[in-house]
Amino acid sequence: MNYWQLRFGRPFPYGQSWLDEETANFALYSKVATEVTLHFFSRADFVAPVFSFSFDAWRNRTERVWHCAIPRSSFGEAEFYAYQIDGPGDPGNRFDPEKLLLDPWATAIHFPRGYSRSAASRPGSTFGKAPLGVLHLEAHPEFDWSGDRRPHHSSELVIYEMHVRGFTRSPTSGVEPARRGTYGGVIEKIPHLAELGVTAVELMPVQQYDPQEGNYWGYMTLNFFAPQQGYSAAPEECCHEEEFKAMVKAFHEAGIEVLLDVVYNHTSEGGAAGPTYCYRGIDNSSYYLLTPDLSGYRDDAGTGNVLRTANDHTRKMIMDSLRYWVQEMRVDGFRFDLASIFTRNDDGSVNLEDPPIVSEITNDPVLAPARLIGEPWDVAAYQLGQDFPGMSWMQWNGQYRDDLRRFVKSDNGTVASLMRRLYGSDDLFPEPLPDSHHPYQSVNFITAHDGFCLYDLVSYHQKRNQANGHGNTDGTDANHSWNCGWEGDEGVPAEVMALRKRQIRNFCALLMLSNGTPMIVMGDEFANTQGGNNNPYNQDNETTWLDWSRLETHQDLFRFFKMMIAFRKAHPSVGRGTFWREDVRWYGVGAATDLSFTSHTLAYSLAGGSQGDADLYVMINAYWEPLEFTVQEGPAGRWKRVVDTFRPSPDDIVEESQAAALTSLQYTVGPRSVVVLVSG
Numbered sequence: 001m002n003y004w005q006l007r008f009g010r011p012f013p014y015g016q017s018w019l020d021e022e023t024a025n026f027a028l029y030s031k032v033a034t035e036v037t038l039h040f041f042s043r044a045d046f047v048a049p050v051f052s053f054s055f056d057a058w059r060n061r062t063e064r065v066w067h068c069a070i071p072r073s074s075f076g077e078a079e080f081y082a083y084q085i086d087g088p089g090d091p092g093n094r095f096d097p098e099k100l101l102l103d104p105w106a107t108a109i110h111f112p113r114g115y116s117r118s119a120a121s122r123p124g125s126t127f128g129k130a131p132l133g134v135l136h137l138e139a140h141p142e143f144d145w146s147g148d149r150r151p152h153h154s155s156e157l158v159i160y161e162m163h164v165r166g167f168t169r170s171p172t173s174g175v176e177p178a179r180r181g182t183y184g185g186v187i188e189k190i191p192h193l194a195e196l197g198v199t200a201v202e203l204m205p206v207q208q209y210d211p212q213e214g215n216y217w218g219y220m221t222l223n224f225f226a227p228q229q230g231y232s233a234a235p236e237e238c239c240h241e242e243e244f245k246a247m248v249k250a251f252h253e254a255g256i257e258v259l260l261d262v263v264y265n266h267t268s269e270g271g272a273a274g275p276t277y278c279y280r281g282i283d284n285s286s287y288y289l290l291t292p293d294l295s296g297y298r299d300d301a302g303t304g305n306v307l308r309t310a311n312d313h314t315r316k317m318i319m320d321s322l323r324y325w326v327q328e329m330r331v332d333g334f335r336f337d338l339a340s341i342f343t344r345n346d347d348g349s350v351n352l353e354d355p356p357i358v359s360e361i362t363n364d365p366v367l368a369p370a371r372l373i374g375e376p377w378d379v380a381a382y383q384l385g386q387d388f389p390g391m392s393w394m395q396w397n398g399q400y401r402d403d404l405r406r407f408v409k410s411d412n413g414t415v416a417s418l419m420r421r422l423y424g425s426d427d428l429f430p431e432p433l434p435d436s437h438h439p440y441q442s443v444n445f446i447t448a449h450d451g452f453c454l455y456d457l458v459s460y461h462q463k464r465n466q467a468n469g470h471g472n473t474d475g476t477d478a479n480h481s482w483n484c485g486w487e488g489d490e491g492v493p494a495e496v497m498a499l500r501k502r503q504i505r506n507f508c509a510l511l512m513l514s515n516g517t518p519m520i521v522m523g524d525e526f527a528n529t530q531g532g533n534n535n536p537y538n539q540d541n542e543t544t545w546l547d548w549s550r551l552e553t554h555q556d557l558f559r560f561f562k563m564m565i566a567f568r569k570a571h572p573s574v575g576r577g578t579f580w581r582e583d584v585r586w587y588g589v590g591a592a593t594d595l596s597f598t599s600h601t602l603a604y605s606l607a608g609g610s611q612g613d614a615d616l617y618v619m620i621n622a623y624w625e626p627l628e629f630t631v632q633e634g635p636a637g638r639w640k641r642v643v644d645t646f647r648p649s650p651d652d653i654v655e656e657s658q659a660a661a662l663t664s665l666q667y668t669v670g671p672r673s674v675v676v677l678v679s680g
Contacts, residue, residue: 008059009067014320015105015225016081018139022072028083028103029313030283031064032093035086038068039100040078040135046112047128051075064313079238080110080132085282092285092294094276098125102223102278104317106133107324108241109208109226117212120275131222131277134238143245150332151255152369153199155572157440158565159259160198161448162186162522163217163544164206164231170545181545182233183240183247190254192551196525196558197565200257200371202335204449206231206244207260207321210268210277216540217449218261219337220268220303222277224321227329241329248330257332259371260325264307264318265341265378271304272296286313289348298348301338302379309357310346318357323366333371335396338378343389350381351389358390373443385428386435394517397425397442404446405457405480408506410622410672413597418620419586422604424515424579431579439579442516446507447524450476452534454507454524457481458500459489464532467539475535489529498648501527502672505560505645505652506622509674512568513618515576525561526551556649563653567642567676570656571616573608583607587632605633608679615679621669628668631677636662639677646670 002010009025017025026038034057039049051074055061060068075081086097099120102109109131116129168175168185179185193201205218208226218228232240251258267287269280272295279287289298289306297305308314325331336342343355361367375396376388388395400421407414420427424439431437447454452463461483465475484503486496504527511518522528523546530536536544551558568574573583587603588594594601600622608614617639619629631639640659645652646669656678669675 006069009069011062011065011067013105014065014316015103015107016133016136018136019069021139024070024072024075024135025067026070026081026103027065027067028282029065029286030085030087031286031313032090032283033066033085033087033095035097036060036066037084038070039082039084040075041080041082041132042077043079044077046080046114046132050078075135079135079137081135082130082132083282092290094280094284096123096276096281098123099276099281100126100130100132101276101281102131103133104223104278104282105225105320106223107136107225107328108134108238109223109229110134110238111211111229115212117210117275120277121273143242145245145249145330148249148252148330150252150330151199151257152332153257154440154577155575156199156569157257157517157575158198158568159200159202159443159517159519160193160196160522161202161204161261161519163204163449164228165216165540166544167522167546170542170547172548173546174548179233182231183227183243184233186247187250190250190256193256194254196562197569198520199255200259200332201251202259202261202373202519204261205263205337207262210275213268214538215268216544217537219263219537221263221266222268224262224264224317225324245329252330257371258330259333259335259373260331261335261337262322263337264309264321265338266301266303266305266307269305271299274304283313286311289344289346300341300344300348300378300380306341306344308346309342310344310355315357315360319360319364322361322370323364326366326370331370333373335373335375337375339374339390340376340378340381340383340388343381343383352383352387353389355389362390362392385425386430386437391435391437392441394441394443396448397428397444397516399428400425400442400444400514400516401446401448402478402480404507404510407600407622408503408510408672409480409482410600410624411480414622415593415599415602416595418602419593422510422514423584426579438577439515440517440575440577443519444511444514444516445519445521446511447521448519449521450535452479452481452532453521453528453530454504455489455500455527455529456532456534457507458503459483459487459492459529460532461487462532463534465535467533467543468535468537475533479534488532499672501554501557502645504557506672506674508561508564509643509645509676510620512564513574513616513676515574515580517575518568520561522546523550526558527554556652559649560653563655564643567653571608571613571678573606573611573613573616576611580606583610585632589627589629591630591632601627601629603629603632617677617679619667619669619675619677621671621673624671626668626670628666629675631662631665631667634665636665638679640680641675642678643674643676644670645675646673
């Protein structure tokens with residue numbers, strides 16, 4: 001080992017590492033800091049450190065990186081660490097020498113009992129009140145990944161968005177109390193997901209967020225390397241890394257990919273009056289986009305600050321974080337929240353030609369095999385489709401959501417849009433050279449965590465967000481919802497409930513019949529409700545905890561979802577790597593497609609021969625009366641009816657082997673229903 005490294009440390013890698021079995025290395029970036037002190041704390045006392053090390057700028061700094069080598073014997077029984085930093089008061093800096101600061105590269109976080117967001121938001125010491133990095137006390141900690149195989153799906157990819165805590169926190173989950181709302185609790189419910197047939201889970205933020213900020217969803221990241229401590233069954237034991245890895249391995253054993261919803265656009269430190277936990281106290285102007293006079297923060301994320309992704313150091317943090325989750329935690333991909341912020345230059349202007357962070361992520365050899373999904377908008381920019389510079393990325397398709405919602409609730413002028421969305425949204429992801437896109441890049445969804453869940457979409461005209469504390473002004477008003485004739489979920493007449501279930505089946509059927517990548521939200525498969533709250537970001541209670549009792553109540557819907565997902569997987573001609581092109585032929589009630597403003601009908605045939613598949617014929621009626629369709633490709637005996645959402649369960653969907661052949665090319669499609677035929 002290099003003598004100088006053992007004496008002064010080395011500037012790489014950032015965070016804590018080991019030089020040998022007995023010497024820990026610490027490296028921290030701060031371009032203008034003048035004083036840096038590293039403190040070590042034991043579990044017995046979070047105020048008085050057991051050991052402190054003051055960096056010597058002449059010995060312990062290389063360019064802009066402060067580094068040191070600390071023998072294990074020096075910090076003894078310490079289990080945690082943090083920094084204390086000072087620097088000049090020039091515009092753009094926010095040094096506070098009394099604050100205890102978290103290492104941005106810490107891979108596990110501990111919150112002492114005295115932890116206080118309010119203390120971090122005002123002048124004064126935060127010793128005993130600040131989050132701490134957890135020391136890795138072994139030079140080579142290992143997790144047993146033996147037998148782990150990373151799945152990677154193509155035409156059978158079906159994404160399930162879920163919240164780790166909300167998935168099993170309710171007593172109705174049947175999970176033992178100590179494991180409810182934890183990584184281990186999720187493991188217990190993997191058989192449900194396997195039975196449903198989903199092949200990827202998209203976990204709402206699991207990177208450590210601020211437990212006192214009030215964002216239950218997790219979109220206020222405190223640290224980009226550490227898994228959320230609050231989802232651990234034993235948070236005081238600091239085992240959350242191992243518990244997370246065990247969950248990933250269990251998903252992989254079930255053939256399910258693990259995708260993370262990540263928030264590399266802002267942090268939990270908020271605006272100018274927010275807390276000083278980490279970034280602003282270490283190197284404010286490197287981490288954040290500031291206003292022109294350097295006195296405040298740009299707020300393109302609507303959360304108080306925006307990460308400066310055009311800065312090479314901030315990009316390094318993001319890249320190191322992504323690589324860490326892929327290599328060490330073995331996740332399979334990412335969904336990037338408000339990804340259009342990645343296109344911001346230092347002055348806040350938009351760069352669509354070659355934004356550095358998008359290019360680095362796309363071309364990184366470690367990340368290249370990972371699934372990359374962008375939410376291509378923020379409060380200041382909307383870049384859905386070819387406007388987003390991540391050419392190979394998948395994208396959440398908000399236009400698909402809006403168009404499908406409007407068609408199914410029978411809005412006028414929506415048939416042409418429905419055709420586009422079923423086809424794969426080639427208007428947004430164009431196929432012609434030189435900018436060739438693919439339909440699977442469109443992540444199709446009807447609902448997501450943000451907005452009404454599926455049952456509420458067919459049960460409420462208006463949002464009911466009073467519990468959020470904003471006078472019902474938060475959350476979107478553009479829901480494109482319809483309550484089926486009865487507002488809410490109390491005292492619902494039987495005929496209204498039947499219609500709601502039919503509409504849910506219609507949404508599910510059309511989603512699974514669309515070219516592109518389908519995504520559903522946890523609980524939609526059994527009509528989970530959030531009581532009409534379309535923005536429950538701060539509701540850590542029964543509003544957002546999945547009510548598993550509804551699985552039994554709505555077993556018919558679960559059956560339909562399960563069989564519709566299986567139908568999609570059995571027919572690779574639906575979700576293709578290319579657009580349907582000449583394999584699709586569009587019809588209406590008769591031979592002609594009705595694109596008039598008042599039309600609510602569409603039919604089409606999809607030839608499956610080029611994909612080694614059977615042919616499909618689909619009839620869609622969003623009108624409120626039954627209509628007689630004429631199947632345009634015969635003879636009648638060629639077709640078997642597999643799906644008819646107007647029929648009650650179990651006749652709404654049947655196994656293809658049990659489906660009866662048509663006896664006539666005339667077929668009455670019930671009001672607001674979808675029929676799917678398969679060639680015999």
